[in-house]
Amino acid sequence: MLNEKLHNYLEDLLPDRNELFLEMESYAREQEVPIMELSGIETMLQLLRIQKPKKILEVGTAIGYSALRMAVALPDATIVTIERDEQRIKVAEQYIERSQKERQILLITGDALNIVNEVGSEGPYDVIFIDAAKGQYQKFFEIYSPFLDKEGMIITDNVLFKGLVYESEIENKRIRSLVKKIRSFNEWLMKHDHFHTVILPVGDGIAISKKRGDGE
Numbered sequence: 543m544l545n546e547k548l549h550n551y552l553e554d555l556l557p558d559r560n561e562l563f564l565e566m567e568s569y570a571r572e573q574e575v576p577i578m579e580l581s582g583i584e585t586m587l588q589l590l591r592i593q594k595p596k597k598i599l600e601v602g603t604a605i606g607y608s609a610l611r612m613a614v615a616l617p618d619a620t621i622v623t624i625e626r627d628e629q630r631i632k633v634a635e636q637y638i639e640r641s642q643k644e645r646q647i648l649l650i651t652g653d654a655l656n657i658v659n660e661v662g663s664e665g666p667y668d669v670i671f672i673d674a675a676k677g678q679y680q681k682f683f684e685i686y687s688p689f690l691d692k693e694g695m696i697i698t699d700n701v702l703f704k705g706l707v708y709e710s711e712i713e714n715k716r717i718r719s720l721v722k723k724i725r726s727f728n729e730w731l732m733k734h735d736h737f738h739t740v741i742l743p744v745g746d747g748i749a750i751s752k753k754r755g756d757g758e
Contacts, residue, residue: 549581552581553580553581556580556581556584560614562610562637562640562641563607563610563611566605566606566607566610566637567607569605569633570604570605570607575604575605575630576604577604577605577607577608578607578608578611578673578699578745578746579744579745579746580745581744581745582699582744582745582746582747582748583608583611583745585742585744585745585748586608586671586697586699586748587611587612587615589695589697589750590612590615590616590619590669591615591616593668593669593695594616595616595619595667595668595669595695596618596619596620596668597619597620597621597622597664597665597666597667597668597669598612598616598619598620598621598622598667598668598669598670598671599621599622599623599624599661599664599665599667599669599670599671599686599689600612600621600622600623600624600670600671600673601624601654601670601671601672601673601674601682601686602623602624602625602654602672602673602674602675603623603624603625603630603631603634603649604625604627604630604634604673605630605633605634605637606623606633606634606635606637606638606647606649607637608671608673609621609623609634609638609647609649610637610638610641610643610647612671613641613643613646613647614641614643617646619646620646620647620648621646621647621648622648622650622661622664622667623647623648623649623650624649624650624651624652624654624657624661624674625649625650625651626651626652626653626654628651631649631651634649635649648664650664654674654678654682654686655678655681655682655685658685658686661686661689662686662688662689665689665690666689666690666691666694667689667690667691667694668690668691668693668694668695669694669695669696669697670686670687670689670690670694670695670696670697671696671697671698671699672686672696672697672698672699673698673699673700676700676703676720676723676724677719677720677723679698679701679723679724679727680723680726680727680730680731683696683698683727683731683751687736687737690753692753693753694752694753695750695751695752695753696737696749696750696751697748697749697750697751698731698748698749698751699745699746699747699748700724700746700747701724701727701728701741701746701747701748701749702741702743702746702747703720703721703724703746703747704746706721707721707724707725707728707747709721728741728749731749731751734751735754736753736754737751737752737753737754738751738752738753738754739751739752
């Protein structure tokens with residue numbers, strides 16, 4: 543992970559966001575809603591600009607911040623996004639309406655583990671972005687990767703979990719259990735037979751997984 547001074551320097555260089563995004567960032571801080579860190583989302587958006595996806599699946603809408611950032615950066619893309627929390631769904635819908643991105647963003651409500659057929663029917667997807675319950679990352683990857691286009695890419699956020707993945711002693715039992723699951727997911731992902739993966743130490747750590755070609 544980057545040291546704090548370097549991290550702050552790089553964030554200061556980032557382009558200004560519009561007023562709605564600044565409002566969403568403020569709301570997320572005040573309400574303790576997890577959204578993607580600035581350096582992480584800017585890295586992801588740059589990857590998406592290079593990939594030029596037409597259809598993106600996001601597992602974990604929260605208040606719609608990442609979906610809207612993707613929609614603005616990729617005006618020709620459609621984003622299908624999943625959320626189960628009713629309060630966050632209401633907030634996300636309000637922000638999506640205010641941004642006038644309703645035609646570009648399809649918000650599907652429900653538990654991502656239980657609505658696979660509905661979400662799959664909207665595919666295939668050029669990019670899948672996983673940013674939901676960290677303890678379920680491997681399940682999300684396994685059930686949604688079949689809907690990925692053959693040239694597709696999967697991006698997973700929070701895979702370094704504030705640097706705790708390399709800490710040997712964690713007192714909090716719940717956090718220790720979650721860290722164990724993230725470590726297990728990272729190891730499983732890096733050894734996956736059908737994907738090449740690299741983990742970038744930006745934001746809270748993002749994993750970039752690209753489908754392997756024949757014979758790789």
